[in-house]
Amino acid sequence: xxxxxxxxxTLLNPHRTYLPVRDYxxxxxxxxxxxxxxxxxxxxxxxxxxxx
Numbered sequence: 001x002x003x004x005x006x007x008x009x010t011l012l013n014p015h016r017t018y019l020p021v022r023d024y025x026x027x028x029x030x031x032x033x034x035x036x037x038x039x040x041x042x043x044x045x046x047x048x049x050x051x052x
Contacts, residue, residue, distance in 0.1 A: 005032075 009028060015021045 012021050012025060016025060
């Protein structure tokens with residue numbers, strides 16, 4: 001699914017000048033960053049890291 005979302009972002013990027021697409025991509029990028037941070041925390045915790 002991650003790859004499909006990345007592909008969608010790639011397809012939409014050329015249309016970034018259209019305000020709804022630009023807004024969507026900004027929210028999309030924020031959501032991806034947030035989820036990557038969550039995933040990093042989960043991976044670190046499962047490898048014996050210390051939970052915060």
